[in-house]
Amino acid sequence: xxxxRLGKTQMSVSVIGIGTWQLGGEWGKNFEQAxxxxxIDKGAELGINLIDTAECYGDHLSEELVGQAIKGRREKxxxxxxxxxxxxxxxxxxxxxxxxxxxxxxxxxxxxLQTDYVDLYQFHSGADEMFDTPGLWEMLQKQVESGKxxxxxxxxxxxxxxxxxxxxxxxxxxxxxxxxxxxxHRKPEGKIFDSxxxxxxxxxxxxxLASGFLSGKYSKDSKFAxxxxxxxxxxxxxxxxxFKEVTNFKNEVPKGVxxxxxxxxxxxxHPAVTCVIPGCKTVEQVELxxxxxxxxxxxxDHPQATL
Numbered sequence: 001x002x003x004x005r006l007g008k009t010q011m012s013v014s015v016i017g018i019g020t021w022q023l024g025g026e027w028g029k030n031f032e033q034a035x036x037x038x039x040i041d042k043g044a045e046l047g048i049n050l051i052d053t054a055e056c057y058g059d060h061l062s063e064e065l066v067g068q069a070i071k072g073r074r075e076k077x078x079x080x081x082x083x084x085x086x087x088x089x090x091x092x093x094x095x096x097x098x099x100x101x102x103x104x105x106x107x108x109x110x111x112x113l114q115t116d117y118v119d120l121y122q123f124h125s126g127a128d129e130m131f132d133t134p135g136l137w138e139m140l141q142k143q144v145e146s147g148k149x150x151x152x153x154x155x156x157x158x159x160x161x162x163x164x165x166x167x168x169x170x171x172x173x174x175x176x177x178x179x180x181x182x183x184x185h186r187k188p189e190g191k192i193f194d195s196x197x198x199x200x201x202x203x204x205x206x207x208x209l210a211s212g213f214l215s216g217k218y219s220k221d222s223k224f225a226x227x228x229x230x231x232x233x234x235x236x237x238x239x240x241x242x243f244k245e246v247t248n249f250k251n252e253v254p255k256g257v258x259x260x261x262x263x264x265x266x267x268x269x270h271p272a273v274t275c276v277i278p279g280c281k282t283v284e285q286v287e288l289x290x291x292x293x294x295x296x297x298x299x300x301d302h303p304q305a306t307l
Contacts (some may be wrong), residue, residue, distance in 0.1 A: 002046025002293050004274045006078075006149035007202030008177045009151050011062050011119065013078055015268055016293050017277040018043050018286065019206060022203075023065050024057030024087065033068055042283045044076065046290040051220050052178070052204060052277045053113075054082040054124060055105050056093055060268050063112035074160040080178075080204070082124035082155055097130040099139040106143060119151045122178055125157030128164050137172040144173065151175040153204075158185065166195045176202035181273070182266055183252075183266055184210040185246040193272035202274040205267045209278055214263035257295065264292035 003012045018040065023031050040051070051070075052061045063081060070077050086091040093095045096105065110116060121140070123131060131154075143149045154165050157180035166177055177196055179188045184209070196203050208214070252263045267276045278289045 001290065003049075003122060005202075006120075006151075007196075008200045009175045009202065011078055011151070013050045013188075013202075014043040014048045015275055015295070016264070016274050016290050017049055017052055017080075017204070019277040019279040020049055020051060020053040020062045020066060021057050022279045023053070023062035024141045025061065026057075035066060035282075038067040038283050039067045039280055039286050041289070042068070042286045044073075046191060046287065048286075048290060049076065050078045050080065050204075050277070052206070054085075055109055056082075056085040056087040056124070059087040060108055060112040063109055067113035067115065071114055078119045079113060079115065080120035080122060080153065081113070081118055082122040083109075084126050084130065089198055094128065095130060097126055097133045097136060099133070102136060103139055104145070108149065112119045117148055118151060119150045120153045120176060121151070122153035122155040122176070123174075124155050124163070125159070128162055130163050131162070131168070140198040142174055148194065153178060153202075155179070155204075158187075163191050163195070166192050166201075169195075169201055170199045174201070176204060176274070178204040178277075179204055179269055180207045181205040181267055181270075182208045182210045183214060183249045183263055184242055186261075188272075189270070196272045203272045205273050205276045208264045208267045208276045209260055210242060210246070210263070213242055214249060216260055227268050258288075260288060261292045261295050264289060265295040268292070 002015045004015055005011070006013050022029065023036060049068055053066050055063070082206045084095065084097050086096055088094060096102065106121065109118065139200050140149065140152055144152065152172065152174045153176040154169055154174050156165055158180040169177060179192065181188050193203070249263070250259065253259050264276050264278060267273055280289060281285045
């Protein structure tokens with residue numbers, strides 16, 4: 001495993017993390033504690049030290065599973081979680097960004113994670129007016145001072161992809177940005193990543209496999225069960241555009257290298273990116289994701305480079 005410093009913090013994070021949206025039950029599978037324990041055990045064995053979760057991956061369900069899995073070895077992990085939403089069934093969320101609401105979410109997250117502090121507490125995919133909720137960041141800074149939060153972060157949504165929030169990061173005391181970034185979705189390149197570099201912000205790249213489509217396992221005709229969040233995307237025009245890019249990506253993958261490894265390593269080649277946080281459903285997927293740390297990817301904008 002390789003490690004990078006997360007922006008202006010002193011935290012050294014593995015370049016591959018563990019994303020845990022799937023643990024909330026919205027990716028077509030419900031997890032037993034033993035399955036989560038096994039995946040996190042394997043991650044630790046491979047040198048992974050960052051787990052990213054959220055308040056609304058289930059109603060703190062993902063956090064509960066993670067908290068139990070890391071019990072007794074909390075200090076070995078960098079735990080990133082988020083605030084701003086309450087989970088509702090059918091892939092819906094209720095926005096909760098008032099200072100008092102977020103303070104309660106923090107306490108609920110600490111209980112679920114069985115810890116007295118969060119390493120990275122992230123504003124979760126809200127619009128700019130939610131970001132500017134009066135008193136929000138002042139309350140969060142008090143939680144930093146109390147020791148319940150080590151560092152603040154901002155997880156910008158694919159929908160909003162707010163440059164405003166990134167530019168305000170240092171002003172509100174945030175040390176890291178989380179964003180959707182992969183070979184299909186490259187919008188953060190340019191202004192957003194330039195701002196992160198200028199402000200010395202860490203960057204967590206989520207959805208590096210484009211929700212599995214860059215793994216090579218799915219085609220444009222693939223169908224997903226109603227319990228899988230991807231089932232709600234299939235009628236969107238974006239679906240066809242995604243597969244055009246996936247087809248292009250297949251032609252860029254070197255012989256003998258899997259699409260998934262190449263997609264993850266590709267993200268790590270951008271100088272702004274600190275850590276990539278792919279999801280996983282099995283121990284085998286944790287192992288395969290970790291292998292990308294040793295793959296020197298060649299970016300498509302440098303086609304003459306070699307492994």
